Amino acid sequence: MYKYDNYDQAIVDARVADFRDQVKRRIAGEITEDQFKPLRLMNGLYLQLHAYMLRVAIPYGTLDSRQMRMLAHIARKYDRDYGHFTTRQNIQYNWIKLEECADILEELATVEMHAIQTSGNCIRNISSDQYAGAAADEVVDPRPWAELLRQWSTFHPEFSYLPRKFKIAVIASAEDRAAMRLHDIGLELIRKDGELGARVFVGGGMGRTPMIAPEINPFVKADDLLSYLEACLRVYNRYGRRDNIYKARIKILIHEIGADEYRGQVAEEFAHVKTLGIDPPLAELERISAFFAPPAYDASDVEPDRSDPDFAVWLDQNVKPHKQAGYAIVNISLKPIGGIPGDATSAQIDVMADLAEKYSFDELRVTHAQNIVLPYVAKRDLYAVWQGLRDAELADANLDLISDIIACPGLDYCSLANARSIPVAQKIATRFADMDRQRDLGELKLKISGCINACGHHHAGHIGILGVDRKGVENYQLTFGGSGAEDVSIGKIIGPGFDEDGVVDAVEKATEVYKALRQGDERFVDTYRRVGMNPFKEAIYG
Amino acid sequence: MKLLTGNELRSGAVTWWTGNGWSIHVEDAADVGEHGEAILHAEEGARRVNAPYIIDALPTANGPRPAHIKDRIRALGPTVRADFSLKPADPAAGDWII
Numbered sequence: 340m341y342k343y344d345n346y347d348q349a350i351v352d353a354r355v356a357d358f359r360d361q362v363k364r365r366i367a368g369e370i371t372e373d374q375f376k377p378l379r380l381m382n383g384l385y386l387q388l389h390a391y392m393l394r395v396a397i398p399y400g401t402l403d404s405r406q407m408r409m410l411a412h413i414a415r416k417y418d419r420d421y422g423h424f425t426t427r428q429n430i431q432y433n434w435i436k437l438e439e440c441a442d443i444l445e446e447l448a449t450v451e452m453h454a455i456q457t458s459g460n461c462i463r464n465i466s467s468d469q470y471a472g473a474a475a476d477e478v479v480d481p482r483p484w485a486e487l488l489r490q491w492s493t494f495h496p497e498f499s500y501l502p503r504k505f506k507i508a509v510i511a512s513a514e515d516r517a518a519m520r521l522h523d524i525g526l527e528l529i530r531k532d533g534e535l536g537a538r539v540f541v542g543g544g545m546g547r548t549p550m551i552a553p554e555i556n557p558f559v560k561a562d563d564l565l566s567y568l569e570a571c572l573r574v575y576n577r578y579g580r581r582d583n584i585y586k587a588r589i590k591i592l593i594h595e596i597g598a599d600e601y602r603g604q605v606a607e608e609f610a611h612v613k614t615l616g617i618d619p620p621l622a623e624l625e626r627i628s629a630f631f632a633p634p635a636y637d638a639s640d641v642e643p644d645r646s647d648p649d650f651a652v653w654l655d656q657n658v659k660p661h662k663q664a665g666y667a668i669v670n671i672s673l674k675p676i677g678g679i680p681g682d683a684t685s686a687q688i689d690v691m692a693d694l695a696e697k698y699s700f701d702e703l704r705v706t707h708a709q710n711i712v713l714p715y716v717a718k719r720d721l722y723a724v725w726q727g728l729r730d731a732e733l734a735d736a737n738l739d740l741i742s743d744i745i746a747c748p749g750l751d752y753c754s755l756a757n758a759r760s761i762p763v764a765q766k767i768a769t770r771f772a773d774m775d776r777q778r779d780l781g782e783l784k785l786k787i788s789g790c791i792n793a794c795g796h797h798h799a800g801h802i803g804i805l806g807v808d809r810k811g812v813e814n815y816q817l818t819f820g821g822s823g824a825e826d827v828s829i830g831k832i833i834g835p836g837f838d839e840d841g842v843v844d845a846v847e848k849a850t851e852v853y854k855a856l857r858q859g860d861e862r863f864v865d866t867y868r869r870v871g872m873n874p875f876k877e878a879i880y881g
Numbered sequence: 882m883k884l885l886t887g888n889e890l891r892s893g894a895v896t897w898w899t900g901n902g903w904s905i906h907v908e909d910a911a912d913v914g915e916h917g918e919a920i921l922h923a924e925e926g927a928r929r930v931n932a933p934y935i936i937d938a939l940p941t942a943n944g945p946r947p948a949h950i951k952d953r954i955r956a957l958g959p960t961v962r963a964d965f966s967l968k969p970a971d972p973a974a975g976d977w978i979i
């Protein structure tokens with residue numbers, strides 16, 4: 340894990356002090372809401388339906404048990420005893436009081452956490468593969484690069500007022516677990532003839548105009564990467580559509596001028612930027628990388644005893660292969676049947692922290708699917724970990740199944756929403772509660788957003804659900820065929836929308852069509868891609 | 882009828898204009914008629930409310946019912962956490978929203 344140096348700590352502490360003063364001035368009437376709003380947003384504080392909402396950054400989704408316990412403590416002391424983990428690997432608190440916000444940030448700063456750049460038109464929290472450092476298929480650990488980008492982008496003066504928000508993801512495996520190509524910039528670290536570098540994809544995104552990022556450069560040498568990214572952002576900063584908020588994301592710029600033109604402009608800018616010497620010296624890279632050295636593995640390779648059937652199902656569904664023999668990656672589902680996707684109570688957060696400290700070299704990850712990962716669990720400890728999770732109601736064995744639903748807060752909490760997302764997720768999960776039925780359906784990624792902003796990644800769902808407002812009544816559109824993985828694609832709307840129960844029925848009918856038509860070990864999305872929309876439409880609307 | 886609503890500045894809690902002050906209960910909300918804008922500016926200026934706005938509502942025997950579902954959810958609380966709604970003891974309270 341990266342540890343703050345004095346400089347990191349000083350800027351975070353200074354920001355807390357600034358914000359405390361700004362809140363005081365707002366409450367005293369020295370500044371208006373119009374003046375205060377951009378300041379609070381710079382510190383992750385939104386005003387939502389029922390209260391203020393605070394979004395806390397979890398850089399590349401990595402945290403230690405001390406930080407995790409702090410998240411539980413904040414939920415307990417300042418919120419209503421729970422938090423919501425998000426698709427951007429962050430956490431949101433829904434019931435924050437303005438007058439306590441500076442205290443919260445001060446407490447977070449004691450464990451090297453903050454809410455900086457979780458809102459506004461800046462480079463947001465860098466996201467990454469939740470299995471980084473543990474994945475059997477990774478070329479290199481992407482976290483040192485994510486950390487380097489964090490340092491580069493934090494308070495970057497030139498990129499604090501971009502045309503629009505900017506999201507970057509870094510992965511280092513052919514399997515994409517971070518929806519990399521649906522980011523403004525997606526980086527895939529690769530080796531070419533032994534040399535480390537990155538494939539650079541620019542101009543992806545979701546929202547009202549979903550786009551898959553085209554490849555802008557097939558190989559940027561690691562030594563040039565920061566300069567290259569600087570050039571990518573400079574071109575955007577100069578030409579991005581500041582005149583129209585709906586066209587201001589970089590995806591629109593690249594769509595309008597074309598990938599070739601953008602690539603050419605970046606190359607020109609890069610030739611200049613490279614002379615500025617912003618790429619870090621090797622020593623700095625090594626300093627950062629040292630924080631991410633592999634833990635002191637010491638377990639021998641023993642297979643766990645599978646005689647407890649519930650444990651065996653969980654092993655098969657939620658536990659993934661590790662690059663180190665004797666170890667495994669544990670996924671903790673925050674998707675209990677009928678629960679709220681991504682929510683965890685303070686007590687549950689503490690349990691996960693304790694298990695990480697005891698069994699996972701003190702480390703946890705947040706996933707973009709709103710789950711938690713223990714990245715370094717010895718196989719001999721898997722049963723004990725499972726028991727600990729089970730006792731805290733955290734042992735749902737539904738990873739990547741139909742009930743492992745991504746859902747944004749929707750109209751239950753969000754002031755931008757058109758419809759509620761959470762109740763739809765609850766009804767679908769409850770309809771498919773039977774584990775055998777879910778497992779028979781196999782990998783099926785269902786994602787729900789309460790409005791076109793697509794925070795719930797519906798465009799990337801094998802089945803996507805979008806809430807719309809039809810003359811003041813909640814209505815739900817269904818899309819099929821999206822994916823946020825390496826087979827990235829944008830889902831297509833299948834037809835007229837449904838009410839809440841209607842959409843649950845339609846999803847069920849779609850699964851029946853899949854079961855009737857699937858061949859071999861095709862997943863839902865594979866069958867859909869092979870047979871097309873019609874059989875599904877006939878079953879649903881026929 | 883027209884209602885004036887917003888959030889408390891310090892706590893962020895949803896509030897409703899009652900005619901002479903603010904209440905967290907929509908039942909207490911008063912029809913502001915044509916005076917909404919004037920009250921809104923005065924109250925916002927005095928920091929007794931944050932992010933105020935005026936909505937349409939229907940008068941009912943149990944008090945005003947906001948015309949839009951969003952404001953009905955604001956009035957009661959998240960439908961998925963009845964325990965955090967203003968009527969945690971009434972399991973049917975959520976029906977009022979739909």
Ligand code: HEM
Nearest residue numbers: 425426427521544545546547588747748753755792793794
């Ligand atoms: C409740 C407060 C929230 C607000 C006001 C909000 C607002 C927005 C807006 C306006 C966009 C569209 C941006 C654009 O298209 O330019 C957006 C996109 C997004 N948000 Fe949120 N959001 C909220 C909560 C969340 C949550 C809870 C998550 C995670 C579950 C999330 C994750 C995302 C993601 C992944 C995108 C898509 C990024 C893209 O367009 O490329 N947001 N959000």
Ligand code: SF4
Nearest residue numbers: 747753756789790794
């Ligand atoms: S998708 Fe819409 S409803 Fe859902 S959290 Fe984002 S802005 Fe809110």
